[in-house]
Amino acid sequence: MKSNPIANLGNTGLYVLTDIGRMTLFLLKAFRGIFRQPFRLKELVRQVNFIGVGSLSVIFFTAASTGLVLGLQGYYSLNKFGAEGMLGSAVSLTLIMELGPVLTALMVAGRAGSAMCAELGIMRISEQIDALDCMAVDPFRYLITPKFIAALISVPLLTVIFDVVGIAGGYVAGVSLMDVSPGSYIEGMRSSVTNHDIRLGIIKSFVFALLVVWICTGRGYFVREIRGAGFGAESVSRVTTQAVVLSSISVLVFDYLLTAVLL
Amino acid sequence: MISAIEFIDVSKTFAKKDGTVQTVLDSVSFFIPAGKTTVIAGGSGSGKSVTLKIVLGLMRANSGRVLVQGNDVTGAKGKELEALRTQFGVLFQGSALFDSLTVFENVALPLRERTKKTEEEIGSQVHASLSQFELDGHEDKYPAQLSGGMKKRVGLARAMQLKPAIMLFDEPTTGLDPVMAQEIYQLFAKTQSEFGFTSVIVSHDIPKIFNLADRVIVLNRGNMDVFSSPEEIQWSEKPHIREFVKMTMGDIYQSHLVEI
Ligand SMILES: Nc1ncnc2c1ncn2[C@@H]1O[C@H](COP(=O)(O)OP(=O)(O)OP(=O)(O)O)[C@@H](O)[C@H]1O
Ligand SMILES: [Mg+2]
Numbered sequence: 001m002k003s004n005p006i007a008n009l010g011n012t013g014l015y016v017l018t019d020i021g022r023m024t025l026f027l028l029k030a031f032r033g034i035f036r037q038p039f040r041l042k043e044l045v046r047q048v049n050f051i052g053v054g055s056l057s058v059i060f061f062t063a064a065s066t067g068l069v070l071g072l073q074g075y076y077s078l079n080k081f082g083a084e085g086m087l088g089s090a091v092s093l094t095l096i097m098e099l100g101p102v103l104t105a106l107m108v109a110g111r112a113g114s115a116m117c118a119e120l121g122i123m124r125i126s127e128q129i130d131a132l133d134c135m136a137v138d139p140f141r142y143l144i145t146p147k148f149i150a151a152l153i154s155v156p157l158l159t160v161i162f163d164v165v166g167i168a169g170g171y172v173a174g175v176s177l178m179d180v181s182p183g184s185y186i187e188g189m190r191s192s193v194t195n196h197d198i199r200l201g202i203i204k205s206f207v208f209a210l211l212v213v214w215i216c217t218g219r220g221y222f223v224r225e226i227r228g229a230g231f232g233a234e235s236v237s238r239v240t241t242q243a244v245v246l247s248s249i250s251v252l253v254f255d256y257l258l259t260a261v262l263l
Numbered sequence: 264m265i266s267a268i269e270f271i272d273v274s275k276t277f278a279k280k281d282g283t284v285q286t287v288l289d290s291v292s293f294f295i296p297a298g299k300t301t302v303i304a305g306g307s308g309s310g311k312s313v314t315l316k317i318v319l320g321l322m323r324a325n326s327g328r329v330l331v332q333g334n335d336v337t338g339a340k341g342k343e344l345e346a347l348r349t350q351f352g353v354l355f356q357g358s359a360l361f362d363s364l365t366v367f368e369n370v371a372l373p374l375r376e377r378t379k380k381t382e383e384e385i386g387s388q389v390h391a392s393l394s395q396f397e398l399d400g401h402e403d404k405y406p407a408q409l410s411g412g413m414k415k416r417v418g419l420a421r422a423m424q425l426k427p428a429i430m431l432f433d434e435p436t437t438g439l440d441p442v443m444a445q446e447i448y449q450l451f452a453k454t455q456s457e458f459g460f461t462s463v464i465v466s467h468d469i470p471k472i473f474n475l476a477d478r479v480i481v482l483n484r485g486n487m488d489v490f491s492s493p494e495e496i497q498w499s500e501k502p503h504i505r506e507f508v509k510m511t512m513g514d515i516y517q518s519h520l521v522e523i
Contacts, residue, residue, distance in 0.1 A: 136345045136346075
């Protein structure tokens with residue numbers, strides 16, 4: 001068959017629409033799973049352990065290095081105006097409202113999101129999800145809902161840890177390595193961070209958690225439906241890459257949107 | 264006879280990459296009687312597994328209707344489909360064991376998720392059925408640590424836990440040694456006479472499997488030939504059935520002649 005560009009465009013449009021529809025339904029079913037019995041508490045704990053506790057070291061490391069760099073870089077910039085006293089304020093606001101939620105979500109996408117996607121993809125291609133369906137065990141309640149809840153619990157908590165460690169890193173850089181006074185770092189932070197700022201950070205972390213877990217589990221679950229993914233092991237690897245890229249991009253896009261709307 | 268499963272003019276095709284269409288089921292109609300054992304035979308790639316997946320609603324037929332105990336599977340969704348599926352116990356051709364769960368957890372899963380039994384009751388039921396399938400001592404292994412035949416047996420044990428009304432077995436004895444296969448057949452016969460379920464067995468193990476069969480369905484090039492007893496298949500005049508019989512069971516009419 002000869003390919004006709006208009007037909008191709010139509011096909012792609014149709015595919016994107018079905019994909020969005022499919023993913024929306026997936027999201028609804030994942031939330032419906034919360035209300036279905038029996039609730040899998042053990043699995044939830046396992047997932048919190050995997051997504052949350054398992055990401056601690058990565059988050060700690062990323063936060064510390066981000067905080068240190070912010071401290072040095074901030075000191076360098078502020079020093080030009082003789083405003084080193086503002087360092088505490090600059091570092092904490094940047095972390096709480098922006099870098100904390102975004103970097104935490106990106107790290108979780110890379111670490112836990114990819115794993116969730118691959119796990120579901122493999123379960124799909126080896127007919128394990130079909131087997132659940134055939135046992136009349138709802139795969140959403142059984143497999144996906146616990147991951148959603150775990151992500152919504154873990155990511156905001158990880159973000160808080162990121163913020164705290166990052167601010168400490170900024171303190172080390174500014175106060176211990178440079179010559180900012182401890183009092184002005186703390187005072188700058190206390191006087192400038194408002195409830196509104198913290199709320200924005202928390203809202204962001206919930207939204208990002210949802211985006212990451214939704215896209216990563218959804219891509220894995222629909223591995224057979226995804227165009228151009230191919231078959232077997234290759235399809236799982238491609239879809240996993242796609243899930244991480246897609247969830248990272250949507251985190252960045254939503255970061256802008258939320259900042260623009262809520263700031 | 265009450266039918267457990269009924270196909271009415273069911274067609275299933277797959278679109279191929281080059282734009283042509285492969286017809287796997289070409290407007291087939293048949294029914295599977297309740298409480299009996301039906302064997303589905305046919306060459307590799309003839310559509311046996313596809314037929315089972317259509318019964319389960321895992322694949323959709325292109326046209327026609329599929330009834331399970333009188334209810335239409337073809338249009339069923341959500342809760343309705345879930346309700347239909349509670350009637351089945353399924354062994355997939357590839358076993359489809361949950362590979363992050365142990366043998367014990369695999370077999371216990373339907374009991375844990377679908378019944379209100381206590382862990383103690385589940386434990387004793389699972390251990391009993393694992394020993395029926397000679398899997399004692401392997402409870403804590405993961406599927407990746409099992410042999411092919413052991414996976415089949417775990418899959419069988421898992422399929423039978425909820426004592427479903429209809430059992431679908433896709434090649435239950437492939438990969439088992441003849442003695443084990445024979446034991447599994449005996450176990451089928453015994454459990455069936457106990458619980459009276461309908462069983463549908465896809466098998467290449469001909470003629471042995473015919474000892475179990477009340478009916479035989481032979482799939483060939485999108486068509487089905489239904490025989491109401493394994494004996495009947497031997498008297499068929501159709502050339503492709505005669506060929507099938509000759510290839511699988513040997514030339515029964517002239518068995519005294521030695522062909523070279
Ligand atoms: N998802 C699919 N997409 C395209 N074609 C398929 C799909 N599933 C099965 N087929 C085709 O349908 C035909 C029947 O497949 P099926 O798996 O039912 O064979 P079978 O009778 O079970 O064979 P075997 O005895 O080897 O298991 C095959 O030609 C297969 O290539
Ligand atoms: Mg097959």
